[in-house]
Amino acid sequence: MRPMLGILAILMLTTPLLAAGRPMTIDDLLAVKSVSDPQVSPDGQWVVYVVSELDRATDKTNSDLWLVSTRGGDPKRLTTAPGADNHPRWSPDGKTIAFTSTRGGSSQIWLLPLDGGEARPLTKLPIDVAGPIWSPTGDQIAFAAEVYPGKTPDETAAKDKAKEAGKSKALVFDRLMIRHWSAWDTGKRNHVFVADVKTGEAVDLTPKLEVNTPPAPFGGSEEYAFSPDGKELAFTAEPLKDHAWSTNTDIWIVPTQGGEPKNLMAANPGGDAQPSFSPDGTRIACLSQARAGFESDLWVLTVRNRADGAIEYQSKALDQPVLSYQWASGRSHERTFEGRIFAVVDDRGTESILEFIFTAPVKNANQSYVQVKGGINTAVQFAQPEEEIVFLRGDAAHPNEIYKAKTDGKGLTPLTNHNGPLLSPLDLAKAEPFQFPGADGDQVSGWLIRPPGFDPKQKYPVLFLIHGGPQGAWHDEWHARWNYAMFAAPGYAVVAINPRGSTGYGQKFTDQISQDWTGRVYDDLMLGLDHALKEYPFLDASRIAAAGGSYGGFMVNWIAGHTDRFKALISHAGVFDLTSKYGTTEELWFPEWEFGGTPWDKPEHYRDRSPSTFVKNFKTPTLVIHGALDFRVPDAQGLGMFTALQRRGVASRYLFFPDEGHWIVKPANRIVWWREIQGWLAEHLKNQ
Structure with missing residues (x-):
């Protein structure tokens, strides 16, 4: 039996007694408050936002609305009811906040008056609703809800009730995709509704669409937007056919009084997302991808003329993905259009805020200015009349808090500090960037995180992290799951590389992993x-472990068959056999793009790059982790890897979560996840 070793005891014995603070624990990580969704009032004087924290007694998350002045001062808690209060949005006159709340049992829209008084429910539907946004005219609120196409919310609830009462739970399918991420297809789809602000009466604007709008499973209210006059709603929808092997999404527009939706982007075979009208209504912007079938193609900010659909601005020259954006101003004249957009861009391991300034018509004369750099900066809001931006900001040593700055990035000032008391006793190292010549001699980047109580005279075991995607990146961020400080806490130095395939380093660099996962x-x-x-002499080359999830798990499995340099491996949700994975995953566009076709088109490619082909070389002790609800990388992949290790007589352990998907998110399960990972590392990286 593997000896039971304390999570912190083994390697902390060599650290100095007079460290600046103590290492972080899983209790600390779970106690961190999530600060999110800042929304600036129409007059620019206030920010409403969400604070979420875990109730360890119930193992559930409670979320409340808070308010802080853009001039600074102590934040004020606006809601206190148990449950989840989320997604606050200001009315155009700034007198009311709409938000979703589960305080009545289901998720419904509530209205909170700012002049005093209690919140009241607006919608009282028999199904959950999400993502309320106000019409600029203040008389309607749009939101999303799941219904059976052609069915009302009442009919949807009745059908669900009948299904639940039925003795058989059999599912019948005539087409893909039959399941996605962690849920089976029940026939329901996200639809966009509008509710009358006075009566709460709601109307489905897309009753006949048999696809999700916003796209599932991660689309939110950023995927639909009112026109400035409130007469139209633009929204993002999935493809009407070939859903399992198409990455195409389009921007549609529909009258808010009802009518047939019109597809504005049918000519673009790639993805379109996040529609937004210019303040004067003469332009519509969105994020677009040019290539069909490639989910990690460059996301380009695109501005089109409403009158003729002509493209007037694109951010292609930036060569970095635009992640989100917000209009700051826009005014049209007889011959020209002037606009400003603030956007978040994936920027070499950080997420920077850029300001785009343009005058239409422009074809290639793009102007963009980096205004806020360093760490992760998201959820940007423009605050008039002070010409400020408000946003979330965090890094590897700091969870997100709300900041403000002038639009040129100067005067960076925190507005909240919800996690300061929690973090103050902890020793949390910054993520230190470094560069080196990669496989082609080109520059590749990585991060180093020193262990708590760092002493340059000591030698520290190394934990080598490999990111997923594969088109993703390790960022200078505070991660709720793969948290650098938690990995470093027992006394490990963490090294995280952004190899080719990583985003934010130019699209060519991102593209270079496709059809070359192992080269x-x-x-x-x-x-x-x-x-x-070589660069950091305190790293102990004789004690190195590697860990990765998703593609990172695949690479860990590949490493198991190709090198013995690691003392231990941790494979989370990793692909073991590419051919069998193709037939059981859901987003078929992914393997078909990444491997140049199907397994019957490219059998050698699938075989030669499968870790399963190299099982005879497995020697390194490996912890394999998987969730039963992981439909991206089905759990048979983890079981196959563990079976191969056991059959080869390699020290191995299988950590299986029957109630988790691709990510381990439930608090009790996260505790087990960290306990097993740190126990495995302690066993195999202990002093020789």
Whole structure:
């Protein structure tokens, strides 16, 4: 039996007694308050936002609305009812906040008057609703809800009740996709509704659409927007056919009084998302991808003329993905249009805020200015009349808090500090960037995180992290799950490389992993680790473990068959056999793009890049982790990896979560996840 080793005891014995603070624990991580969704009032004087925290007694998250002045001062808690109060949005006159709340049992829209008085429910539907946004005219609120196409909310609830009462739970399908991420297709779809602010009466604007709008499973209210006159609603919808092997999404527009939706982006075969009208209504912006079938193609900010659909601005020259954006101003003249947009851009391991300034018509004369750099900056809001921006800001050592700055990035000032008391006794290291020559001699980047109580005279075991995607990146961020400080807490130095395939380093660099999952990216990873070992003498080359999730888990499985340099491996939700994974995953566009076709088109490619092909080389002790509800990388992949390790006689352990999907999110399960990972590392990286 594996000896039971304390999470912190093994390696903290060598750290100085007079450290600046103590290492973080899982209790600390779970106690962190999530600050999110800042929304600036129409007069620019106030910010309403959400604070969420875990109730350890019930293992549930409670969310409340808070208010803080843009001039500073102590925040004020606006809601106190148990449950989840989320997604606050100001009315155009600034007198009322609409939000969703579960205080009545289901998720409904509530209205909170700012001049005093209690919140009241607006909608009282028999189904959950989400994502309320106000019409600029203040008489309607749009929101999203799941219904059976052609059915009302009442009919949807009745059908669900009948299904629940039925003795058989059999499902019948005639087409893909039959399940997505962690849920089976029940036939319901997200639809966009509008509710009358006075009566709460709601109307489905997309009753006949048999696809999700906003797209499932992660689309929110950023995927629909009112026109400035309130007469139209633009929204994002999935493809009407070939859903399982198409990445195409389009921007549609529909009258708010009802009518047939019109597809504005049918000519673009790639993805379109996040529609938004210019303040004067003469333009419509969105994010677009040009290539069909590639979910990680460059997201480009695109501005079109409403009158003729002509593209007047695109951010292609930036060569970095635009993640989100907000109009700051826009005014039209007889011949020109002037506009400003603030956007969040994936920027070499950080997320920067850029300001786009343009005058139409412009074809290639793009102007963009980086205003806020460093760490992760998201959820940007423009605040008039002070010409300020309000946003969330965090980094590897700090969870998100709300900040403000002038529109040129100067005067950066925190407005909240909800986690300060929690963080003050902890020793949390910054993420230190480094660069090195990669597989082609080009520059590749990585991060180093020192352990708590760091002493440069000591030698520290190394935990080598490999990110998922594969088109993703390790950012200078506070992560709720794969948290650098938690990995470093027992006394490990953390090294995280952004090899080719990583986003934010130019689209060519991102593209270079497709159809080459095991070539140059593997070289980048090994070269990056070699560089770190040479550059930082306190890293112990004799005690290194590697861990990764999703594609990172695949690469850990690949490493198991190709090198013995690691003392231990941790594979979370990793692909073991590419051919079997193709037939059981849901988003078929992904393997078809990444491997150049189907397994019957490219059998050698699938076989030669499958970790299952190299099982005879497995020697390294490996912890395998998987969730039963993971439909992206089905759990048979984890079981196959564990079976191969056991059959080869390799020290291994299988951590299986029957109630989790691709990510481990439930608090009790997160505690087990960290306990097993840190126990595995302690066993195999202990002093020799």
